[in-house]
Amino acid sequence: MPWNDKFECMPVEKLNKLQIKYLKETVAWVCERVPFYRQRFEKIGITAADIKHTEDIAKLPFTVKNDLRDNYPFGLCAVPMEEVCRIHASSGTTGKPITGPYTIEDLNQWSECMARNFWAAGIRKEDIFQNAYGYGLFTGGLGFHQGANKIGCAVVPTSSGLTERQIMLMKDFGTTALGSTPSYALTIAEQAESMKIDVRKLPLRVGVFGAEPWTVAMRKEIEERLGIKAMEAFGLTELSGPGIAFDCEAQDGLHINEDHFLAEIVDPATLEPLPLGEQGELVLTSLQRRAMPMLRYRTKDITRLRREKCACGRTLIKMNKISGRSDDMLIISGVNVFPSQIESLLLDIEEVEPQYMLIVRKKGYLDHLIVKVESKKEIYDAGPQKRTEIENKIKGHIKSTMGVGVEVNLLEPKLLTRSEGKAKRVIDERPKN
Ligand code: ADP
């Protein structure tokens, strides 16, 4: 049984009607309160009355990250500050961060979405949830915290980092559920191994991982190394944070909280809506948010949607695991390559650790990809001949599956910096023009 079967198992037609109702309300809400939207809508002559079907959403303009930056910090806020009760911001590695204001009702809805995520992962009141997402401006920490509170389990707010202490607390408190980025879960696994603690023998049984792309192969690796079920959470600051979509027990695509978010897939080049089932860029519209609603926000995340009967009984549409962000896509000798594809292939090779780094350089007119991956200790110790053999094996595996030639450097174990939050796995050294 889902957390909220009224909405999670709502017949699709009814859900659709609800979405239209909320969409009209949201359009009217922002037109009335946010000059940015009002001006845009007046320019194209659209009002809430023009929305009759969910497809009519295609009449509305897209919103992009730069719109949020241009209106930094509160230009897109639709309520007076006295009604705002929390402000988050995304990391904003380049330029200004983007802000996420919430009313108290926005926070309650966010908690509801996260509670569905926790519940679907099998987490209950009796669980002890160690929250190793970073607390602070990042929506991961508090987003997971609130959702856990709603379920009523015991939250251990460790935040990310101090990995040895995480493991000590995990052992002493008898933590049963963990939340972190997938890359940090791996860091924890590795640290425990070096402390000679077998996490598989601890009470830990489930993790809820998200905030960065990870492959099915990586999920299996984490499940094996920690001896747990690895479930997933998806979200972004612009649309409130984690809890937009979540894994169910089928672990076969993430259910989108469709009573809160309307999802579309568009061709990232032409921006034309794509038919259901096709892969493209995920575009999200918030349906119930009040402080900062988002209309047709281009996430840059690449996935596809599936409307199908799920074994769990939920009717909410499913999205495939994100294969990457359109701006992380590399074009290597004319072939589109997502870092996640390389990750998947590296995890097929038993002689290496799941710790890698991709470096892109220009070689003449062509892009050149260097894959740096840590080897298992015994391989590294076996000497240069063995290392070359494994490098060639990896090169061959990538060439035969993806058709691209890459350079492979096998690294000494533990050489790469370990992630505590979102892993940085691609270094683009091509000149910017
Ligand atoms: P920032 O944009 O600064 O990284 P966010 O925390 O808002 O800040 O990041 C949201 C992005 O994180 C998403 O657009 C997506 O690219 C990525 N993300 C979040 N959850 C997942 C997930 N489960 N799988 C893949 N990518 C994810």
Ligand code: ZN
């Ligand atoms: Zn399901």
